[in-house]
Amino acid sequence: xxxxxxxxxxxxxxTLLFISLVxxxxxxFAPGSPMSQIxxxxxxxxxxxxIEAMGANEPIxxxxxxxxxxxxxxxxxxxxDGIFGTTWSEGMQRIVSWQSRSPVMDIIAERMPQTLTVVGxxxxxxxxxxxxxxxxxxxxxxxxxxxxxxxxxxxxFSVPTFFTGVVLILVFSVNLGWxxxxxxxxxxxxxxxxxxxxxxxxxxxxxxLALYNASQISRxxxxxxxxxxxxxxxxxxxxKGMSERVVVLKHVLRNSLIPVVTVIxxxxxxxxxxxxxxxxxxxxxxLGALLINAIQGSDLPMVQTLTFIxxxxxxxxxxxxxxxxxxxxxxxxxx
Amino acid sequence: MTDxxxxxxxxxxxxxxxxxxxxxxGAVAALTVFVLLILxxxxxxxxxxxxxxxxxxxxxxxIRTRNKPPSWDFPLGTDQLGRDMxxxxxxxxQVSIAVGLVAMTISILLGTLVGVTAGYFRRLDGPxxxxxxxxxxxxxxxxxxxxxxxxxxPLSRTLGPEGGxxxxxxxxxxxxxxxxxxxxxxxEVLALKEREFVLAARSIGTPSRRMILRHIxxxxxxxxxxxxxxxxxxxxxxxxxxxxxxxGFPPDFPTWGRLLFDGVDYIQQxxxxxxxxxxxxxxxxxxxxxxGxxxxxxxxxxxxxx
Numbered sequence: 001x002x003x004x005x006x007x008x009x010x011x012x013x014x015t016l017l018f019i020s021l022v023x024x025x026x027x028x029f030a031p032g033s034p035m036s037q038i039x040x041x042x043x044x045x046x047x048x049x050x051i052e053a054m055g056a057n058e059p060i061x062x063x064x065x066x067x068x069x070x071x072x073x074x075x076x077x078x079x080x081d082g083i084f085g086t087t088w089s090e091g092m093q094r095i096v097s098w099q100s101r102s103p104v105m106d107i108i109a110e111r112m113p114q115t116l117t118v119v120g121x122x123x124x125x126x127x128x129x130x131x132x133x134x135x136x137x138x139x140x141x142x143x144x145x146x147x148x149x150x151x152x153x154x155x156x157f158s159v160p161t162f163f164t165g166v167v168l169i170l171v172f173s174v175n176l177g178w179x180x181x182x183x184x185x186x187x188x189x190x191x192x193x194x195x196x197x198x199x200x201x202x203x204x205x206x207x208x209l210a211l212y213n214a215s216q217i218s219r220x221x222x223x224x225x226x227x228x229x230x231x232x233x234x235x236x237x238x239x240k241g242m243s244e245r246v247v248v249l250k251h252v253l254r255n256s257l258i259p260v261v262t263v264i265x266x267x268x269x270x271x272x273x274x275x276x277x278x279x280x281x282x283x284x285x286x287l288g289a290l291l292i293n294a295i296q297g298s299d300l301p302m303v304q305t306l307t308f309i310x311x312x313x314x315x316x317x318x319x320x321x322x323x324x325x326x327x328x329x330x331x332x333x334x335x
Numbered sequence: 336m337t338d339x340x341x342x343x344x345x346x347x348x349x350x351x352x353x354x355x356x357x358x359x360x361g362a363v364a365a366l367t368v369f370v371l372l373i374l375x376x377x378x379x380x381x382x383x384x385x386x387x388x389x390x391x392x393x394x395x396x397x398i399r400t401r402n403k404p405p406s407w408d409f410p411l412g413t414d415q416l417g418r419d420m421x422x423x424x425x426x427x428x429q430v431s432i433a434v435g436l437v438a439m440t441i442s443i444l445l446g447t448l449v450g451v452t453a454g455y456f457r458r459l460d461g462p463x464x465x466x467x468x469x470x471x472x473x474x475x476x477x478x479x480x481x482x483x484x485x486x487x488x489p490l491s492r493t494l495g496p497e498g499g500x501x502x503x504x505x506x507x508x509x510x511x512x513x514x515x516x517x518x519x520x521x522x523e524v525l526a527l528k529e530r531e532f533v534l535a536a537r538s539i540g541t542p543s544r545r546m547i548l549r550h551i552x553x554x555x556x557x558x559x560x561x562x563x564x565x566x567x568x569x570x571x572x573x574x575x576x577x578x579x580x581x582x583g584f585p586p587d588f589p590t591w592g593r594l595l596f597d598g599v600d601y602i603q604q605x606x607x608x609x610x611x612x613x614x615x616x617x618x619x620x621x622x623x624x625x626x627g628x629x630x631x632x633x634x635x636x637x638x639x640x641x
Contacts, residue, residue, distance in 0.1 A: 015468075015469060015472060018469060019469065019472060019473060022473070023478070023481075026478070026481065026482065026485075027481060027485065065460050154621065154624060154628075155617075155621065158568070158617060158620040158621040159617040159620070159621070159622075160572050160575060160576060160579075160616060160617070160620070162576065162579045162595070163595065163613035163616060163617055164577075166595070166599060166602065166609050166613065167609075167613065167616065168608075169602065170602060170606050170609065170610075174602060174606065175605055187516050217399065247380070250443075269474075276476060276477070277576055277580065280579075280580060291480070292480070292580060295480050295481060295484045295582070296484070296581075298484075303477075303481055306472055306477065307477045307481065308480060310474030310477055311472060311473060311474050312472075313474075314471075314474060315472050318472065333557055
């Protein structure tokens with residue numbers, strides 16, 4: 001297991017390097033880069049100075065290596081300095097956003113909590129809804145509960161999140177006025193009232209994302225339960241006279257959770273990507289909104305860094321899912 | 336005693352599939368809905384001949400006809416520039432469904448090519464599957480957004496705003512969605528390669544090209560069809576998501592996602608302008624997903640005939 005994890009970790013390094021190169025080249029070689037957007041009326045020497053100030057006059061591989069060094073060496077040092085109060089990173093050049101002229105990582109750290117509260121709680125709620133629904137619809141296969149569950153799950157992943165979001169806004173904030181349609185990022189939770197306010201503004205984005213996640217995970221849960229319910233050990237357990245409760249909730253559930261856990265782990269990074277749309281609908285000032293803003297403002301360092309962070313998350317959670325699978329299921333041997 | 340006439344007519348595989356498909360009520364209903372939607376966007380413009388981009392050149396007239404509620408002249412009302420919403424819905428549907436179909440075709444072609452090559456030629460299996468894994472590790476939506484942002488203007492300059500954007504979006508969606516199909520096809524091909532009929536064909540000296548075209552491909556058609564159906568749905572969703580984020584087609588060029596995006600600004604006064612395109616997208620995707628579900632059951636010989 002340990003050798004497997006180490007091997008996968010080592011394999012992840014070339015993968016990540018390749019992905020970062022792809023992202024870097026794609027963004028840099030594109031004809032619509034900001035260098036071409038400097039107005040032609042700007043005199044050539046000023047244009048040169050602008051490009052120089054953006055750090056875009058070096059050849060591409062120098063910039064790529066510099067970016068790599070900044071991402072993998074300087075930024076972790078800055079983080080260590082922030083935690084332990086050391087001064088290792090002093091004088092080093094950090095990745096700087098072209099839009100705001102401040103370090104990219106600082107902005108990302110600023111936006112991270114919003115995304116994590118909204119997206120994270122949506123994911124947790126989605127899983128908490130999905131697992132019981134999956135269990136019950138598998139246990140009573142083809143019952144009315146199962147049929148309705150299947151239908152709602154189908155709607156859940158067919159209706160795009162931007163439409164569910166807009167409909168929720170229409171019903172609950174325009175017509176009923178229960179929830180605010182715009183997420184207020186500057187709200188600080190200090191007492192009961194502000195906590196209620198926070199809950200109310202989170203309700204709709206969380207509901208949209210939770211429905212989407214729950215519909216997918218409940219399908220996996222159901223089919224995994226169905227696979228296990230037909231197994232011989234279930235018949236044995238019943239024949240021994242165990243109560244239905246023990247059979248389903250102990251024997252079957254434990255075994256069916258194995259693939260579901262890995263699906264849940266695999267879904268975490270896609271949530272960050274999928275949340276881009278939901279954040280846009282509800283004007284949540286998170287990572288997704290940051291990426292959209294950076295794209296529209298042609299802020300290349302920000303776009304490169306954010307996209308790469310998403311890629312790191314995907315690779316990381318793929319690895320976690322594989323390791324979890326091996327740990328939970330003793331039949332799987334990687335070595 | 337068996338009467339000669341009582342022997343059933345030989346049945347073809349596809350009539351079996353169709354009779355199994357018919358037993359899936361949801362899929363049949365979805366097929367009906369999907370055909371109706373296709374008719375709405377293709378035949379509809381011949382019946383309802385209003386121009387979706389017509390803006391009354393007389394400013395006073397234009398102001399009088401804009402933001403109209405549904406009436407006999409404008410069955411779905413008009414938008415903020417007095418354009419007929421019904422005609423725009425038809426035009427938008429044409430574009431959305433065309434994007435879905437073309438992007439799906441690209442991704443299925445790519446996926447089948449990669450899958451068959453990886454499954455059939457052992458030497459290419461490793462590299463091609465590593466490539467697939469790499470693509471699966473890419474953050475697709477952000478990359479799509481970046482691609483559209485960077486290539487939209489240059490492409491629309493050379494190919495015209497509509498054609499350029501259409502090509503770009505279709506190509507971008509196709510290139511980022513072939514990986515599932517490739518994996519499924521590879522798995523099927525690997526299993527097929529061990530079967531006796533492949534051995535028999537090889538023993539009479541069938542060259543690889545004919546082997547793939549005559550023996551392998553016809554046998555992997557069913558998983559390809561299922562993933563093609565599901566591919567249409569995800570391509571339509573991706574296109575409308577791009578349009579919704581303002582990074583899709585240009586504003587005067589309606590697609591369902593774009594209409595929804597434009598409608599959001601007026602959601603307080605004219606909610607129906609958001610509802611119609613949203614319902615159209617959802618219905619299309621829902622019906623396509625149900626058709627895919629029914630197809631999967633119908634094409635699975637283990638379920639068929641039960």
